Amino acid sequence: MSRLSEKSRKDRLLVIGGNAAGMSAASKAKRLRPDLDVIALEKSPHVSYSACGIPYFVSDLVRDPGQLVALTPQEFQTKRGIQVCTLHDVVDISPVKRRVTAVDLATGREVGFDYDRLMIAVGGRPHLPAPFNPEAANVFSIQTLQDGIRIKQYIDTHRPRSIVLIGGGYIAMEMAEACRLRGRDVTILEKAPRILPGFDDVIAGHVAAELSANSVRVVTDVQALDTNGDGAVTSISAGAGSFDADLVLVCAGMRPNTDLAKIAGARLGKTGAIKTDWKMQTSAPNIYAGGDCVEVRNLVSGGSDYIPLGTTANKHGRVAGENIGGGTATFKGVVGTSVFKVFGLEVARTGLALAQARESGFDADAVTISENSRAAYYPNAQKVVCRIIFDKRTGLLLGGQMLGREGVSKRIDILAVALANKMTLEETANMDLSYAPPFAPVWDPVLVAVNVARGKMQR
Amino acid sequence: MSRLSEKSRKDRLLVIGGNAAGMSAASKAKRLRPDLDVIALEKSPHVSYSACGIPYFVSDLVRDPGQLVALTPQEFQTKRGIQVCTLHDVVDISPVKRRVTAVDLATGREVGFDYDRLMIAVGGRPHLPAPFNPEAANVFSIQTLQDGIRIKQYIDTHRPRSIVLIGGGYIAMEMAEACRLRGRDVTILEKAPRILPGFDDVIAGHVAAELSANSVRVVTDVQALDTNGDGAVTSISAGAGSFDADLVLVCAGMRPNTDLAKIAGARLGKTGAIKTDWKMQTSAPNIYAGGDCVEVRNLVSGGSDYIPLGTTANKHGRVAGENIGGGTATFKGVVGTSVFKVFGLEVARTGLALAQARESGFDADAVTISENSRAAYYPNAQKVVCRIIFDKRTGLLLGGQMLGREGVSKRIDILAVALANKMTLEETANMDLSYAPPFAPVWDPVLVAVNVARGKMQR
Numbered sequence: 001m002s003r004l005s006e007k008s009r010k011d012r013l014l015v016i017g018g019n020a021a022g023m024s025a026a027s028k029a030k031r032l033r034p035d036l037d038v039i040a041l042e043k044s045p046h047v048s049y050s051a052c053g054i055p056y057f058v059s060d061l062v063r064d065p066g067q068l069v070a071l072t073p074q075e076f077q078t079k080r081g082i083q084v085c086t087l088h089d090v091v092d093i094s095p096v097k098r099r100v101t102a103v104d105l106a107t108g109r110e111v112g113f114d115y116d117r118l119m120i121a122v123g124g125r126p127h128l129p130a131p132f133n134p135e136a137a138n139v140f141s142i143q144t145l146q147d148g149i150r151i152k153q154y155i156d157t158h159r160p161r162s163i164v165l166i167g168g169g170y171i172a173m174e175m176a177e178a179c180r181l182r183g184r185d186v187t188i189l190e191k192a193p194r195i196l197p198g199f200d201d202v203i204a205g206h207v208a209a210e211l212s213a214n215s216v217r218v219v220t221d222v223q224a225l226d227t228n229g230d231g232a233v234t235s236i237s238a239g240a241g242s243f244d245a246d247l248v249l250v251c252a253g254m255r256p257n258t259d260l261a262k263i264a265g266a267r268l269g270k271t272g273a274i275k276t277d278w279k280m281q282t283s284a285p286n287i288y289a290g291g292d293c294v295e296v297r298n299l300v301s302g303g304s305d306y307i308p309l310g311t312t313a314n315k316h317g318r319v320a321g322e323n324i325g326g327g328t329a330t331f332k333g334v335v336g337t338s339v340f341k342v343f344g345l346e347v348a349r350t351g352l353a354l355a356q357a358r359e360s361g362f363d364a365d366a367v368t369i370s371e372n373s374r375a376a377y378y379p380n381a382q383k384v385v386c387r388i389i390f391d392k393r394t395g396l397l398l399g400g401q402m403l404g405r406e407g408v409s410k411r412i413d414i415l416a417v418a419l420a421n422k423m424t425l426e427e428t429a430n431m432d433l434s435y436a437p438p439f440a441p442v443w444d445p446v447l448v449a450v451n452v453a454r455g456k457m458q459r
Numbered sequence: 460m461s462r463l464s465e466k467s468r469k470d471r472l473l474v475i476g477g478n479a480a481g482m483s484a485a486s487k488a489k490r491l492r493p494d495l496d497v498i499a500l501e502k503s504p505h506v507s508y509s510a511c512g513i514p515y516f517v518s519d520l521v522r523d524p525g526q527l528v529a530l531t532p533q534e535f536q537t538k539r540g541i542q543v544c545t546l547h548d549v550v551d552i553s554p555v556k557r558r559v560t561a562v563d564l565a566t567g568r569e570v571g572f573d574y575d576r577l578m579i580a581v582g583g584r585p586h587l588p589a590p591f592n593p594e595a596a597n598v599f600s601i602q603t604l605q606d607g608i609r610i611k612q613y614i615d616t617h618r619p620r621s622i623v624l625i626g627g628g629y630i631a632m633e634m635a636e637a638c639r640l641r642g643r644d645v646t647i648l649e650k651a652p653r654i655l656p657g658f659d660d661v662i663a664g665h666v667a668a669e670l671s672a673n674s675v676r677v678v679t680d681v682q683a684l685d686t687n688g689d690g691a692v693t694s695i696s697a698g699a700g701s702f703d704a705d706l707v708l709v710c711a712g713m714r715p716n717t718d719l720a721k722i723a724g725a726r727l728g729k730t731g732a733i734k735t736d737w738k739m740q741t742s743a744p745n746i747y748a749g750g751d752c753v754e755v756r757n758l759v760s761g762g763s764d765y766i767p768l769g770t771t772a773n774k775h776g777r778v779a780g781e782n783i784g785g786g787t788a789t790f791k792g793v794v795g796t797s798v799f800k801v802f803g804l805e806v807a808r809t810g811l812a813l814a815q816a817r818e819s820g821f822d823a824d825a826v827t828i829s830e831n832s833r834a835a836y837y838p839n840a841q842k843v844v845c846r847i848i849f850d851k852r853t854g855l856l857l858g859g860q861m862l863g864r865e866g867v868s869k870r871i872d873i874l875a876v877a878l879a880n881k882m883t884l885e886e887t888a889n890m891d892l893s894y895a896p897p898f899a900p901v902w903d904p905v906l907v908a909v910n911v912a913r914g915k916m917q918r
Contacts, residue, residue, distance in 0.1 A: 020901070053836055053896050067836040174895075299891075310901050311894040318888075318910070331889055339893035348893050377512055377526040409898035410869035416891050417876040429777075430790055432758075432875050434798035434807050435770040436633075437512050439868035442479070442769050451777070 010037040013324055014100055014115035016090050016260065018042030019049070020310050021291025022121030023071070024317025025324065026082050029117075032325025034081070039113060041088040041102050046145045047073055052310055054148035055171070058155070059178035065149050093118070093264040095284050117286050117324050120261055120274065121317065124254035124292035124308050129166060131225050132250055137232040139248045142171055151249065155182055160246030162187065164236055166225075167252035168195030168218065173207065173342040175249055176216045180343075187217040187243050189236065194220050198338070200353050200387060202368050203401045207347055214343045219243070254308045256293045269295040271306040278330035280320035288324065290316025297333030300351045300398060300419055301360040307336055335419040336399075339409045346408035350416040351399025354389050365392040367452045371445035373407035375437035382406050386449040388415075388425075392457050395424040400446075407440070414446050425454045469496040472783055473559055473574035475549050475719065477501030478508070479769050480750025481580030482530070483776025484783065485541050488576075491784025493540070498572060500547040500561050505604045506532055511769050513607035514630070517614070518637035524608050552577070552723040554743050576745050576783050579720055579733065580776065583713035583751035583767050588625060590684050591709055596691040598707045601630055610708065614641055619705030621646065623695055625684070626711035627654030627677070632666065632801040634708055635675045639802075646676040646702050648695065653679050657797070658806070659813050659846060661827050662860045666806055673802045678702070713767045715752045728754040730765040737789035739779035747783065749775025756792030759810045759857060759878055760819040766795060794878040795858075798868045805867035809875040810858025813848050824851040826911045830904035832866035834896035841865050845908040847874075847884075851917050854883040859905075866899070873905050884913045 013029050015022040018040045030038045040047065046069060053068040062068065073084035085102070088111070092101040100113045126141035128134055134141070138160070140151050154160070163179045165172045168190030179186045188195065188211070195211075195218060196204040211218055219241065226237040227248075236245045256273035266282035266289065269275035273295035280288045291313035298305040312334055322329035339348035351357075357364035366389045374381040382405040389399035400415035402408045418428050428450045435442055443451075472488050474481045477499045489497045499506065505528060512527040521527065532543035544561070547570070551560040559572045585600035587593055593600070597619070599610050613619070622638045624631045627649030638645045647654065647670070654670075654677060655663040670677055678697065685696040686707075695702045715732035725741035725748065728734035732754035739747045750772035757764040771793055781788035798807035810816075816823035825848045833840040841864040848858035859874035861867045877887050887909045894901055902910075 050834060050836070050896065050901065052894070052901070053834060056837060056896055061838060062836045309894070311892065314901055315889055329885065334891040337891045337893050339895045339898055341895060341897045346898070350891070350893070375509060375512060377509070377521045378515060379520060407869060409893050409895070410866060410873070413873045413890075413892045414869070414876055416893065417873055417880070420886075420890060421876070421880040421882070423880070426788065427879075430774055431872075431879060432793040432796045432809070433770065433872045434796050434809070434868050434875065435511070435768070436798045436800060436868070437509065437515055438800045439798055439805070442509065442511070442773055 009114070010035060011116045012037040012039065012114065013117045013119065014113050015040040015119040015121060016100065017121035017123055017291065018047030018084055018086065019121065019123060019291070020313035021317040021320070022119060023048045023076070024314050025119045025121065025288065025290060025321035027080055028318050028321025029325040030080055030082055032322065032327055036325070038082045040076070040082060040084045041090055041100070041113070042084065042086045043089045043105070044144055044146055045086050047076070047084055047086060049145045050310070051143060051145070054142055054145070055174035055178040057148050058152050058175065059181040065145060068145060090260060093260055095264050095287060098286065117288065119320055119324070120264070120266070120282070120287060120289040120293060121291045122257040122260055122293050124256050126250060127253045127255050128250055129225060129252050131227045132166070132248065136227070138246065139233060139250065141250050142175060154247060155184070158246065161185060162244040163247045163249060164189060164243055164245040166248065166250045168192070168220070169197065169251060169253065170338065170340040171251040173340055175251060176211060177341070177343050180214055180216060187219065189222040189225070189238055189243070190218065190220045191222050192220065198353060199349055199401055200366065203347065203385070203387060203403050206385060206403050207342060207345065210343050210345045254292060256306060256308070258293060261289065261293065269304050271295040271304050273306045278332055279323045280316055280331060288320040290320050299333040299335050301356070303360065305336070307334060309338065335416050337412060337416040339412060344405050345403060346406065347403045348408050348412035349399070349401045350412050351397070351419045352389055353399060353401070357389050357398045362391045362398055363393045364389055364398055365456055366390070367449060367456055369445065369449045369452055371443070371448045372441045373404055373445070374439060375441050378437040384408060384411070384445040386445040388449045388453045390425055390453045395426060395454070395457055397423050397425055397428055411446060425450050425457070429454060468573070469494060470575045471496040471498065471573065472576045472578065473572050474499040474578040474580060475559065476580035476582055476750065477506030477543055477545065478580065478582060478750070479772035480776040480779070481578060482507045482535070483773050484578045484580065484747065484749060484780035486539055487777050487780025488784040489539055489541055491781065491786055495784070497541045499535070499541060499543045500549055500559070500572070501543065501545045502548045502564070503603055503605055504545050506535070506543055506545060508604045509769070510602060510604070513601055513604070514633035514637040516607050517611050517634065518640040524604055527604060549719060552719055554723050554746060557745065576747065578779055578783070579723070579725070579741070579746060579748040579752060580750045581716040581719055581752050583715050585709060586712045586714050587709055588684060588711050590686045591625070591707065595686070597705065598692055598709065600709050601634060613706060614643070617705065620644060621703040622706045622708060623648060623702055623704040625707065625709045627651070627679070628656065628710060628712065629797065629799040630710040632799055634710060635670060636800070636802050639673055639675060646678065648681045648684070648697055648702070649677065649679045650681050651679065657812060658808055658860055659825065662806065662844070662846060662862050665844060665862050666801060666804065669802050669804045713751060715765060717752060720748065720752065728763050730754040730763050732765045737791055738782045739775055739790060740782070747779040749779050758792040758794050760815070762819065764795070766793060768797065794875050796871060796875040798871060803864050804862060805865065806862045807867050807871035808858070808860045809871050810856070810878045811848055812858060812860070816848050816857045821850045821857055822852045823848055823857055824915055825849070826908060826915055828904065828908045828911055830902070830907045831900050832863055832904070833898060834900050837896045843867060843870070843904040845904040847908045847912045849884055849912045851915060854885060854913070854916055856882050856884055856887055870905060884909050884916070888913060
């Protein structure tokens with residue numbers, strides 16, 4: 001076992017995982033403390049890429065996978081003074097010795113790295129439901145840039161007629177659009193009674209209609225899945241039905257990677273992901289964590305949630321990096337905001353869905369309105385469906401969901417900021433929102449919805 | 460003097476002014492208390508129209524002035540049970556007798572109206588700088604729907620070659636675009652050293668470039684204005700220069716209409732506009748007020764401001780109407796949000812501009828960044844210029860300004876809600892904003908700007 005470092009070395013930040021949380025932490029710490037020795041270890045050949053861009057790479061809207069990469073390992077070295085070791089798979093952490101052991105996948109040899117501070121940013125891994133074999137030639141998860149490259153290559157070379165997506169969350173929506181844009185038949189198999197578990201029925205219904213209008217087949221209540229075919233899947237049996245599958249894309253959720261945290265003795269939370277404090281420190285000394293391997297506080301419910309998202313990962317990295325670099329920063333939690341595009345629709349959510357709000361102990365109710373995206377007389381106004389979830393006793397805003405052909409993405413952020421500040425409906429109704437006829441009606445859809453919700457409150 | 464009402468009548472809400480604040484108050488109060496007798500008096504022939512739509516009517520994007528009208532007087536009667544008397548010019552209020560005297564402009568006769576609650580929503584009037592004669596055949600202000608109709612008629616019939624706009628605020632920007640779309644030569648004359656007084660230099664500079672790119676001539680530092688021509692203006696002298704003017708549009712700001720409030724003994728505020736409490740009550744008994752005739756609290760500076768805007772007027776009306784209708788609602792103030800479109804640009808602001816922040820006693824500084832509206836790899840990403848004004852000692856967010864070819868209008872609202880909640884830069888940096896490649900980069904321009912601002916704080 002070789003040693004890259006010696007006792008007389010500079011203070012070192014070692015980062016495990018070269019993506020959003022890891023490279024943000026590395027960059028921020030190095031900027032604040034240029035004297036710091038910063039090394040990042042990454043298992044895959046790529047660092048610092050946009051996993052969220054994979055559907056647009058598969059659809060061919062983005063031609064070159066390099067476009068999804070923010071900085072290459074070489075650029076991290078030359079522009080930021082950060083050493084990146086790709087193809088290094090970390091297999092052990094000793095918090096006592098402050099030492100990490102990695103396998104250099106190019107040589108198969110173990111390499112040791114000492115550290116003063118360690119950042120665990122190893123992300124999550126896609127959940128692969130029971131019948132699917134990751135070795136099958138035409139079954140892919142959608143997580144890493146390598147996954148994206150392989151899927152696109154498979155489509156380019158094998159020209160699959162029918163693509164089956166396992167799971168009906170937002171990544172399935174984006175991939176369904178991508179595969180239709182490539183001219184393939186697309187079927188979504190979802191085990192729940194409907195798609196989009198994070199959204200309420202009315203919003204999921206609109207999305208189902210958009211999928212149908214774009215010839216995507218959606219099958220729900222799919223229980224007993226089975227694969228047919230040898231080596232490569234040829235079809236999928238699901239209860240009574242059978243579906244041709246020249247290519248299977250599994251988007252059935254993520255699980256946090258916690259093996260290394262366990263080895264290091266860092267505490268996990270109720271969700272099974274790593275628990276950190278507001279400074280992104282784990283319970284293990286000198287070890288920080290962030291990104292898809294940690295759980296977050298849901299600022300609306302007050303509970304812990306596992307919501308793996310690139311935006312959160314980047315913020316985790318910034319906060320960890322600032323604290324490691326000698327500054328003071330905190331990350332208190334999320335409100336659960338997300339948005340996706342599926343064909344012509346923008347679909348967004350923040351806060352709690354209705355069922356989730358009731359499970360969290362709120363006396364929750366919801367209203368849904370439809371209002372113009374622009375002044376009604378301004379050309380090309382579109383309908384924005386806006387749903388507000390609220391506590392009908394206290395008037396506390398609890399969540400929002402929105403959908404339309406324009407004006408949804410940043411409009412949801414109005415509610416996201418309101419939720420983070422625990423605003424009531426009455427306070428939200430008075431928000432001084434921007435208005436001009438090309439961009440909104442004089443009563444913004446958000447304000448209309450909030451006012452309708454106020455009318456449903458208990459007196 | 461005839462009397463429309465008698466002692467035995469139902470409780471009555473009398474509204475003076477049939478636009479945003481007035482008709483919102485009338486509608487809300489009537490909905491909450493269907494037994495209430497609600498009468499609205501309006502001087503002009505139109506009620507409940509979108510004054511903000513006038514530029515789009517003049518440009519011919521909106522063909523029929525009726526499209527700008529939300530409800531006609533007849534519809535208020537039949538759909539909402541509200542009696543609207545147009546062409547009624549109120550000339551006196553007796554708070555002791557609870558009686559209003561109006562002149563019926565159709566007959567020239569005085570009519571008396573008793574009330575139990577009175578809502579003053581008489582709006583503002585355009586400021587007409589010294590040399591301009593409102594009687595001149597080709598000089599128009601831009602306020603009422605009648606103004607819009609007359610301007611469009613003038614352009615249609617006289618086909619003016621050169622149009623001069625007096626004033627360089629956001630209405631001038633919208634009208635400049637409208638007049639260029641009609642194929643006219645357009646000159647903006649602004650007395651200040653630059654256009655857009657509510658914005659900081661860097662943003663105003665980008666707008667000036669957009670005007671120039673669209674062949675709008677902008678002349679600043681225009682002092683000694685004089686008009687030439689007999690009956691109709693033919694040219695305008697401004698210091699050394701002289702400008703052909705086949706049509707003059709005056710957009711030099713608004714003044715609150717306070718004559719009736721003074722007659723009623725309602726107190727005015729420091730700004731010269733009517734002062735109300737949080738329930739929109741004036742100091743005169745049983746008299747409420749709202750809209751462009753009242754001043755508002757600026758929630759960021761803590762002072763009083765005169766910011767006439769349709770959105771605020773509507774909220775004033777809602778709150779006054781709820782309180783009149785037996786409910787409880789409050790309106791605590793604004794943060795000063797506005798947005799406009801000028802040719803291909805969306806331009807928005809909220810909170811305090813830098814100079815304004817310093818005048819308000821803050822230790823203010825500002826940063827300006829430029830970031831993509833979408834993920835850099837997603838097609839058609841545009842640059843969003845985002846400026847953040849902040850207190851460099853406390854880290855308090857004080858204002859924001861934004862500009863770009865997409866993604867500005869609702870993005871400014873993120874900062875508007877943050878300002879209303881007195882958030883710090885650190886808190887704002889952690890906002891859980893929506894992200895997907897078609898709609899934002901993983902670090903939203905707002906978050907990038909806020910993080911850069913944090914770096915400029917005093918340690």
